[in-house]
Amino acid sequence: AQTxxxxxxxxxxxxxxxxxxxxxxxxxxxPNLYWYWQATxxxxxxxxxxxxxxxxxxxxxxxxxxxxxxxxQFILSTEKLLLSHSGFYxxxxxxxxxxxxxxxxxxxxxTVV
Amino acid sequence: xxxxxxxxxxxxxxxxTNSALxxxxxxxxxxxxxxxxxxxxxxxNLFYLVPGTKENGRLKSTxxxxxxxxTLHIRDAQLEDSGTYFCAAPTSGGNYKPTFGKGTSLVVxx
Numbered sequence: 001a002q003t004x005x006x007x008x009x010x011x012x013x014x015x016x017x018x019x020x021x022x023x024x025x026x027x028x029x030x031p032n033l034y035w036y037w038q039a040t041x042x043x044x045x046x047x048x049x050x051x052x053x054x055x056x057x058x059x060x061x062x063x064x065x066x067x068x069x070x071x072x073q074f075i076l077s078t079e080k081l082l083l084s085h086s087g088f089y090x091x092x093x094x095x096x097x098x099x100x101x102x103x104x105x106x107x108x109x110x111t112v113v
Numbered sequence: 114x115x116x117x118x119x120x121x122x123x124x125x126x127x128x129x130t131n132s133a134l135x136x137x138x139x140x141x142x143x144x145x146x147x148x149x150x151x152x153x154x155x156x157x158n159l160f161y162l163v164p165g166t167k168e169n170g171r172l173k174s175t176x177x178x179x180x181x182x183x184t185l186h187i188r189d190a191q192l193e194d195s196g197t198y199f200c201a202a203p204t205s206g207g208n209y210k211p212t213f214g215k216g217t218s219l220v221v222x223x
Contacts, residue, residue, distance in 0.1 A: 043213045043214065044201075049210070059210060090154075102201070104158075105155070107155065112129070
């Protein structure tokens with residue numbers, strides 16, 4: 001069975017500090033990977049997607065970047081956090097192909113102070 | 114405008130009653146997913162649909178691609194059904210961008 005693990009579970013960070021969030025998928029080779037962001041009480045907004053190692057497409061510009069250093073790993077980062085980065089970050093995966101079922105990790109709650 | 118519109122935005126149900134949530138698409142959706150986001154924030158997969166109907170326990174979902182809508186029926190609502198229900202569909206086939214509606218916040222009370 002496939003498992004998706006996100007870390008950390010929660011973070012409180014200062015404005016201007018760097019950030020790195022991680023996501024690992026086990027039990028599935030070459031998945032599509034996604035990062036989503038959700039403001040408190042809001043909908044889910046896709047930030048990035050990746051269909052293969054080393055290839056990441058940006059969907060929304062939020063002064064964040066993403067990388068896929070390994071087939072099963074997806075990293076979201078920034079060098080300088082803004083207050084507007086606060087929210088809930090969700091990593092997701094789907095099988096290869098563009099119109100397939102998407103599965104989410106448990107998310108990371110980020111508070112920027 | 115919103116490509117995926119959910120209604121109602123909020124719903125309060127008494128335990129044991131039935132209700133339906135709706136998702137309308139202004140895009141040519143070929144598949145739809147329904148999720149329940151629990152109070153902790155985790156997204157639980159409820160249904161993944163091609164045009165047609167699926168049923169799972171007290172939940173039933175229908176996707177009509179020709180008329181661009183999907184419904185989620187909840188029968189005999191229970192307290193644990195509370196949360197926010199999202200529907201999502203790819204903006205166009207194969208483009209890796211499932212678009213979410215704004216959600217329906219459901220509270221089931223005794």
